[in-house]
Amino acid sequence: MKTLPDWLNPEPWLNRTFSASEVRQALSAEAPDETTLAALLSPAAADFLEPMAARAQALTRRHFGRTIQLYVPLYLSSYCSGGCAYCGFAADRRTDRHALTFESAAKELDAIHAMGFEEVLLLTGERSSQADLDYLRECVRLAAHRFHNVTIEVFPMAEEEYRSLAEAGCTGVTLYQETYHPGTYDLMHRWGPKKDFFRRLEAPAQALAGGMRFAGIGALLGLADPRYDMLALYRHARYLQKTFWQAGLALSFPRIRNEEGGFIPPHPVDEKMLAQIIFAFRICLPDVPLALSTREGAAFRDGMAGLGINKMSIASKTTVGGYGGEGSKEGQFDISDARSLDEFCAMLRTKRLEPVFKNWDGVYRLTA
Numbered sequence: 001m002k003t004l005p006d007w008l009n010p011e012p013w014l015n016r017t018f019s020a021s022e023v024r025q026a027l028s029a030e031a032p033d034e035t036t037l038a039a040l041l042s043p044a045a046a047d048f049l050e051p052m053a054a055r056a057q058a059l060t061r062r063h064f065g066r067t068i069q070l071y072v073p074l075y076l077s078s079y080c081s082g083g084c085a086y087c088g089f090a091a092d093r094r095t096d097r098h099a100l101t102f103e104s105a106a107k108e109l110d111a112i113h114a115m116g117f118e119e120v121l122l123l124t125g126e127r128s129s130q131a132d133l134d135y136l137r138e139c140v141r142l143a144a145h146r147f148h149n150v151t152i153e154v155f156p157m158a159e160e161e162y163r164s165l166a167e168a169g170c171t172g173v174t175l176y177q178e179t180y181h182p183g184t185y186d187l188m189h190r191w192g193p194k195k196d197f198f199r200r201l202e203a204p205a206q207a208l209a210g211g212m213r214f215a216g217i218g219a220l221l222g223l224a225d226p227r228y229d230m231l232a233l234y235r236h237a238r239y240l241q242k243t244f245w246q247a248g249l250a251l252s253f254p255r256i257r258n259e260e261g262g263f264i265p266p267h268p269v270d271e272k273m274l275a276q277i278i279f280a281f282r283i284c285l286p287d288v289p290l291a292l293s294t295r296e297g298a299a300f301r302d303g304m305a306g307l308g309i310n311k312m313s314i315a316s317k318t319t320v321g322g323y324g325g326e327g328s329k330e331g332q333f334d335i336s337d338a339r340s341l342d343e344f345c346a347m348l349r350t351k352r353l354e355p356v357f358k359n360w361d362g363v364y365r366l367t368a
């Protein structure tokens with residue numbers, strides 16, 4: 001059985017229990033650290049959601065103002081050789097497979113840009129003959145002609161491959177470890193390149209070493225004990241912050257959603273627990289952007305906007321295409337918040353939050 005390196009292993013925290021008074025102490029910590037996070041993620045902290053929310057909101061306002069940064073995902077390809085048990089694009093799922101041609105990718109990008117977005121996240125499954133590095137590089141170029149900020153959520157790569165994408169105009173990489181628990185990871189990733197736990201773990205560092213300015217990391221909540229995964233996520237984030245102190249980091253908290261095949265998460269996380277996780281991370285990493293996608297429902301997202309979360313997607317499609325022309329029928333997972341961009345921005349303004357479309361300028365890109 002693979003074991004985690006000591007710098008990442010959260011096991012020492014799992015048998016530690018926290019009392020209500022220790023949670024109160026954590027809530028007033030002047031320099032929150034890993035002990036603070038462990039206390040705020042503990043069962044005892046579930047009774048302190050209101051004060052946690054208040055502190056999270058104050059810190060979010062201090063570091064990000066009353067703003068919510070917006071982005072939109074574009075799925076380039078649903079071809080995948082991977083066998084991830086929880087994914088609608090897994091190779092053993094009967095789904096219509098598509099990859100955007102460069103012409104259709106350009107149309108999709110134009111349609112998204114016309115909506116007002118300045119940040120686009122390009123996604124694929126595992127590396128395939130339909131969506132390999134050359135394909136991705138060309139899609140990045142097409143996006144970089146239209147958007148100030150182009151990021152990717154694709155297969156792990158080597159440092160030099162990331163560098164070639166950075167030179168084509170890509171500024172950031174999102175790569176979720178899914179779970180930091182090696183045994184669960186092995187079970188969930190039944191076959192394919194993604195089965196290599198450590199290759200995936202090292203990829204965000206490879207991306208930053210390769211010239212990417214931002215790395216987004218996270219774990220797919222529901223696969224393993226959420227406290228284990230969130231404590232390991234914190235350790236991973238601190239490691240990247242210390243090693244690449246000039247780079248930007250962002251964290252996301254995706255929860256498993258319905259998809260074709262009906263995967264049932266072994267460790268379901270309810271909204272109350274998800275809120276506790278978001279507040280705990282905002283308190284312990286006050287200046288790190290925290291993102292929430294349309295996997296979550298409108299009511300929960302409205303509640304979290306500005307209350308810890310400062311970055312959100314909207315008007316998302318998880319099918320390949322669908323913004324400019326015909327998309328495929330089946331997506332990677334179901335979307336829970338299907339509001340339009342206008343509806344979402346109107347909601348933000350009623351909460352006196354300002355939607356931000358651009359917080360990065362294309363002139364800062366690495367150029368070849």
Ligand code: SF4
Binds near residue numbers: 080082083125194
């Ligand atoms: S999660 Fe990614 S690698 Fe795994 S099956 Fe889905 S698309 Fe493929």
